Amino acid sequence: MLEVTDLEVRYGAIRAVRGISFSVSSGELVTLLGANGAGKSSTLRCIAGALKSAGGSIRLDGENVTSAKPEIMVRKGVATVPETRDVFPDLTVDENLRLGSYTRRADRSGVNADRERMFELFPRLAERLSQPAGTLSGGEQQMLVIARAMMSRPKVLLLDEPSLGLAPVIVDQIFELIAKLKQTGVTILLVEQNVTEALAVADRAYVMRLGKVAAAGTAAEISAATDIDALYLGG
Amino acid sequence: MTFAIQFLINVLSLGGAYALMALGLVIVYGILRLVNFAYGELIMVTGYTLFLISGSALPWFVMAAAAVAMAVVTGIATDYIAFRPVRAKSVTAVLITSFAFSTLLQNAALLFISPRPRVIPLPEIFSRTVEIGGAITPMRNLLTIAAAVILLALFAFLMRRTVLGIAMRAAATNFTMARMLGVPANLIISSAFAISGFIAGVVGLLWMGRIGTVVPGIGLEPLLVAFIATIIGGMRSLTGAVIGGFVLAFIDTSLNYTLPQELLKFRDAFTFSLVILILLWRPEGLMRGPATGQRT
Ligand SMILES: Nc1ncnc2c1ncn2[C@@H]1O[C@H](COP(=O)(O)OP(=O)(O)O)[C@@H](O)[C@H]1O
Ligand SMILES: [Mg+2]
Numbered sequence: 001m002l003e004v005t006d007l008e009v010r011y012g013a014i015r016a017v018r019g020i021s022f023s024v025s026s027g028e029l030v031t032l033l034g035a036n037g038a039g040k041s042s043t044l045r046c047i048a049g050a051l052k053s054a055g056g057s058i059r060l061d062g063e064n065v066t067s068a069k070p071e072i073m074v075r076k077g078v079a080t081v082p083e084t085r086d087v088f089p090d091l092t093v094d095e096n097l098r099l100g101s102y103t104r105r106a107d108r109s110g111v112n113a114d115r116e117r118m119f120e121l122f123p124r125l126a127e128r129l130s131q132p133a134g135t136l137s138g139g140e141q142q143m144l145v146i147a148r149a150m151m152s153r154p155k156v157l158l159l160d161e162p163s164l165g166l167a168p169v170i171v172d173q174i175f176e177l178i179a180k181l182k183q184t185g186v187t188i189l190l191v192e193q194n195v196t197e198a199l200a201v202a203d204r205a206y207v208m209r210l211g212k213v214a215a216a217g218t219a220a221e222i223s224a225a226t227d228i229d230a231l232y233l234g235g
Numbered sequence: 236m237t238f239a240i241q242f243l244i245n246v247l248s249l250g251g252a253y254a255l256m257a258l259g260l261v262i263v264y265g266i267l268r269l270v271n272f273a274y275g276e277l278i279m280v281t282g283y284t285l286f287l288i289s290g291s292a293l294p295w296f297v298m299a300a301a302a303v304a305m306a307v308v309t310g311i312a313t314d315y316i317a318f319r320p321v322r323a324k325s326v327t328a329v330l331i332t333s334f335a336f337s338t339l340l341q342n343a344a345l346l347f348i349s350p351r352p353r354v355i356p357l358p359e360i361f362s363r364t365v366e367i368g369g370a371i372t373p374m375r376n377l378l379t380i381a382a383a384v385i386l387l388a389l390f391a392f393l394m395r396r397t398v399l400g401i402a403m404r405a406a407a408t409n410f411t412m413a414r415m416l417g418v419p420a421n422l423i424i425s426s427a428f429a430i431s432g433f434i435a436g437v438v439g440l441l442w443m444g445r446i447g448t449v450v451p452g453i454g455l456e457p458l459l460v461a462f463i464a465t466i467i468g469g470m471r472s473l474t475g476a477v478i479g480g481f482v483l484a485f486i487d488t489s490l491n492y493t494l495p496q497e498l499l500k501f502r503d504a505f506t507f508s509l510v511i512l513i514l515l516w517r518p519e520g521l522m523r524g525p526a527t528g529q530r531t
Contacts, residue, residue, distance in 0.1 A: 049414075049415070050411050050415060070414040071414045071417050071420065073415075074417035088409060090404065091405060099413070099416050
């Protein structure tokens, strides 16, 4: 489904991602682990089209989508939940969700059905529809951003540290949700620093270090690897 | 009482015009974080279009619509010619290209038409007056108030109720995130320039309606007014731009009534002093804009 080959991302002279390759199959949940600064977010933003790649390729269902514009990537079925959470604070919850379905706004009944599904998954959002998104709590904002991303009915969902900065009880809720989303059949690429929780929901994992893939395997293999801490400390 | 009515109508009509001018400038600024210095020329283009087709037998309303359409086209063209090629490179570059485009349009008018004022056709209603509560008022002041009310309502509807408007508000706070939801950057930017052109066109008709002529430099004062009004109101807020327009009109009108004759020619100096006082009190303008936002 998603195939990244020798991808490179640069910020001027800084080489944030130095030729990484990985793949995510249809329906799979793959997690990208690694310490701060390893290049996880850069990788994700590059796939989403928000950053231009400096080399390598990104393929979606076999089609080369390297350096496509972000608005094109959504149309091709890639939805993004960025690390910075990025609700539109002055827009209401309802308006945020409406923008989530921007690419398929002509499909009124489909959009309405999806909204109902999202309200079942995130009942809190239904209660706060007319509230500006900026007034939601951190956990609610994260749920809104995930629901908003799902409104485009993506084939692939890119999640960048959805648990970042949230209270432990909310973190558990978020991971439960991710597990539920996986059951709906959507392919997920999950960037996390919360190793235990991420490996608990993931099928496979890649560990990034200094812009490269340092280890890869099934979630069980990576969990069992004794050197995971070493990889982190080295990151 | 008569004086109060007169004063109110003057403030509302001047304020309506100023508010629209400011709104047309800030709609583009809000999204691109760039001031379009060729904004005043949209008004100039409206005037010359009206002048050039004045010989035709078309009804005035049709000519006016064509002139406004020309302002919309010029607005969109501003983006393609002055903004798009250099937008990603640097703020300074856009500053210069939009100045250059402004100068280019003015010089074209100087060269191909004339440096002298040209009469634009106006319907008879523009020169009529009515009496309201004893105050003799030009009809065009009432027309300006009506146009401002209608346009502001239309604009509010567009921004609150349509997907395009919601997407534009989203793009104004976080352009990249809006694009990651599938909102096409070019559509949003072109729409902003088109709306800017439409507003400039309509306000241009009313503005030039006061004097009945167009000159190459006609756009300077509206640009300045729009700029000051948006600074008063807060550069990032659409509501602020409208409020700023009315505040500026209130200051100008009050000074017109209170300053002695010999000081009246220094009115702008007094206006600017008051604006500086407002900014000392609230450096970010009266209204805060949307919370976040980086330039794109
Ligand atoms: N906008 C930026 N400009 C310059 N350097 C950046 C920028 N964003 C990230 N970097 C650098 O790129 C590297 C990878 O960052 P990032 O992809 O955010 O890592 P991670 O998400 O794994 O923490 C870091 O060294 C970081 O400092
Ligand atoms: Mg990161």
